[in-house]
Amino acid sequence: MREDADAPVAEAADALPQVRDSDGNLADGFREAIRAAIAARDVDRLRALTGDLHEADMGDLIEELDGDERRRLIEMLGPAFDFTALTELDETVRVGILRGLSPLTVARGMRDIDSDDAVYILEDLDEEEMAAVLQHLPAPERVALRRSLDYPEDSAGRRMQTEFIAVPPFWTVGRTIDYMRETPDLPETFYEVFVVDPAYRLVGSVSLDRLLRTRRTMLVTQVKTEQLKGVKATDDQEDVARLFERYNLVSAPVVDDAGRLVGVMTIDDVVDVIQEEADEDLRALAGVGSDEELSDSVAYTAKSRLPWLVVNLGTAFISASIIGLFEATIEKMVALAVLMPIVASMGGNAGTQTMTVAVRALATKELSSHNARRIVSREVLVGLFNGLALACMLGLIAGAWFANVQLGAVIASALVMNMMAAGLFGILIPLAISWLKLDPAVASGVFVTTVTDTVGFFAFLGLATWWFGA
C-alpha cells in the first residue's frame, strides 16, 4: 500500500519499473533493476526503487536475491530498511541474513518495528546470538521482548504485540479520543481500546467503531464489551486462531495468569497461523516435515524426508511378507501377481480419501465423539457401494483379460472387502490417534496404507488359494 503522495512524487514513480507482473509474481524488470543498483553501489537509485515498497514485496524481493546481494541491500538502505520485511522470509533465509549482519544493526532494526515482529524474527536465533542483539536495546524494550520470548514456542505470548492502548474505567469516550490525538507514540495499527483496573487487570474493550459512534460524554465502561473469552499468554496459537475464526475477531487482548493485560493478538498474525496449520496437515499427510521450506538445501531436505520413507520401507516389507505366504499359489497362477497391485492400490486410494476427510474434520472440531458413530458407518457404507461399483468393472476386465471368469469373481470379491476395510480403518485410525492426544495428520497415512495393502493382498491371494487350491 503506497502512502498518500504529493503529485511530483507520484509522477516520478511512473518512471520506476512495475513491482509485480500480471500474474502477481515479482516482475523480472524490477528485480533486475534492484540487482543493477546493488552492483553499481547506487544508493540513491536503490532508495528510489524501494522507497514505497510494502514489506511483503520487499520480502519477496529478498528471497529472489542471492546471499551477498541480500546483505548489501540491507546495508545500503541503512535506516530506510524496514526489518518487518524479514518476517516474510523463509526461516533459513532470515537466519542467514541475521547472522550476516552485526548485532548492533539488527538491534537498531528491532527498535523500529512492532514487538510481535521483533519476537518472530529473533526467536529463530540461538540463545547467544539473541543475547548479543538484545544487549544493544534500551532496557524497557529489552525486558518486553525477553518476556515474550520466555513464553513457549507457538503460544499467544510469542505472537502478541505488546504495544496497545489501555485506559482506566472512569475515562469518558471524549477523553479517550483526545488521549489518542495527543499521544505521538501509539501502536502502528489498532482496532480496539482496552479498559483496565488500577492493577492492570482487563475489565473490557471498546472497538474503534463503537468509540466513534458514541457521544463524547459517555464513560468507556458504559460502552465496553466484556471479554469473557480472553486469550491467555500461554494458550497455543492454534487455539487462538480457532477462536478468531469462530467469532470473527480482528484483535483480542492477551492476559497473564493473574488476568493482567500483557498484549494484543491481531488478525494478521492469526491469518498466518491458520495458513500454517492447514499447510502442516497437508505436509504431514504426505510425510513432509512441517518446517521444510523451498529454500532448504538438498542435504537438509533429503535428511528431513528420509525417516518417513524408512517407516514406509518397514511397512512395505509387511505387505511383501503377506505376498510371501502365497508364493506357491502365485507360482501356479502368475496372473495373480499381475493383478494383485490393483486391489491394494484401489484400497489405498479409498483409504486416503476417508482419512483426509477425517483428519481435517478432527482439526476443525467438526468430528467428535458425538457424531463419530454416524461417520464411521457412513464411510463403511461408502466403501461398500463404491467397492461394488468398481468390483463389477474390475471383475469384468480382469476376467476377460485372462479369459477366466472365476478369477474375475475372486478379484471382485477381494476388492469389495478391501474397500470396506479402507472406509473403516480410514476413519478409525485417525480417531484412535486423536484419542491418544497425538496429531492424526502425522501418523494416519502410514497405518492406513499398511492396512489396505495387507488386507488387499491377503484377501485377493487368500481367496484365490481357497478357490483354485494351493
Next chain:
Amino acid sequence: MREDADAPVAEAADALPQVRDSDGNLADGFREAIRAAIAARDVDRLRALTGDLHEADMGDLIEELDGDERRRLIEMLGPAFDFTALTELDETVRVGILRGLSPLTVARGMRDIDSDDAVYILEDLDEEEMAAVLQHLPAPERVALRRSLDYPEDSAGRRMQTEFIAVPPFWTVGRTIDYMRETPDLPETFYEVFVVDPAYRLVGSVSLDRLLRTRRTMLVTQVKTEQLKGVKATDDQEDVARLFERYNLVSAPVVDDAGRLVGVMTIDDVVDVIQEEADEDLRALAGVGSDEELSDSVAYTAKSRLPWLVVNLGTAFISASIIGLFEATIEKMVALAVLMPIVASMGGNAGTQTMTVAVRALATKELSSHNARRIVSREVLVGLFNGLALACMLGLIAGAWFANVQLGAVIASALVMNMMAAGLFGILIPLAISWLKLDPAVASGVFVTTVTDTVGFFAFLGLATWWFGA
C-alpha cells in the same frame, strides 16, 4: 462474545449450562437442555438458553440437532433468531433448513443481517426459491442483494458487504466523526471510512485509528491512504485473499468496472476463503471433492468420490500391464512378485512428498518459472540421495531374505531409479499442469503415482529379466 450485561442478568446466566466443554466442543449438557426445551415447547426457556449465544455457537448447536428440531428451534425463537448463524452451517444443512421455512420467514431473517451474509445464505438456493424470498424484501435491499448475486460465484462481488461509510473529499475529520455519531443505521462493524468523488468513484480510505488520532479540523483527503491495490467486484476471492494476506489488510474497498465503490470485503470473509483454499488443495490431492461435507449422505459421498477411483482403476491397469510383460520372468522367480510392490510403493511415497511441496508452493506463488530449475534439480538430487540410502537397506534385507545377493543388487538399483523418477516427475507434473492454467492439486496425484508405479515395476522386472534371463 457476550455483550455487557446488567448484574441481574449476569446472575441468571450462571444458572444456565456451560455452552462449551474444556476441549472447545459444544457441551453435551447444553445441547440436551436445548433439546428438552424444544420438546417441551418452552419458548421462554429456549430464549433464556440462547439469549446471548454467538452466531458461531448457534451454528454448531444447529448442526447437532436433527432436521425437525432445527426447524422448530428457528420458529420458536422467531425474530430473536439471528440468521447469521446459518452461514456457519454445512451447505446441505443450510439448504435443508431454508427449504423447511416459509420464504417470508427467510426474507424477514435476511433483512436483519449483513448483505454479505444474506448473499452467502441465498446463493445456494435455486433461482425460483431465491426469487420467492427476494420478493418479500423492500426494493432497495432486493436490488442490492440481486446485484451481488449477479456477480460470478466465488468473486469479490459475492463476498462483499454493501454497507459501508463513504464521505466526500471536502469533509473534515470532525464532520466525519459527527456523522458517524448521528447516523443510527451504520454497518455493524467497520474498520475504515471511504472517500468518494461526486460520481462515487473511490478516491481513498481512512482507517479508524487514523481518524481517531487526527485533529478534527483536518480534511479527510489530507489523511487518506490511496488504494492503489483496489479490489474489483469480478476478482476471484482467492486473489483477494492473497492480497489481504500479503498486505495484512483488515478490509478493502470493492469497485465496479467504472471504478465506483460498490462494497467492502472484510477480513472475516477472507479468513474463511484462506481456510477453504488450503482445504481444497488437501482434498484435491486425496481425490475428495472440494464441496464434500461431513453432513453429506452415503449416496452423495459415494457418488462424488467414485470418479477419482475409476481413474485410479484405469491407471492401475497400466501398471498391471507392465507386470504382464514380465510374466515369464515372474514364473521362473516368484520372489520378484513378492518384492515388486516395495519398489513401487517407495516411489509413490517419495513422489507424493515432492508433489505436495510443489502444489503448495505453486498455490502460494513461492514456486515460479524463476526458481523452477533450481527446485527441479534439488528434488532429483534428494531422490538420488534418499534412493541410495534406502537402496542399501532394501538390497541387504531382500538379498538376505531370499539368500540371493544378485536379487538384492537388482532391487537396490531399481529403487534408486524409481526414487529419482519420483523426484523428477513429482515436480515436473504439477509445474506442467500449472503452465496449462489448470489446478495442479486436482490432477497431479494420479499422474505421479502412475509414473512411479510404472517406472518401479518396469525398472525392477526389466533389470531382473536382463540380469537373470527371461
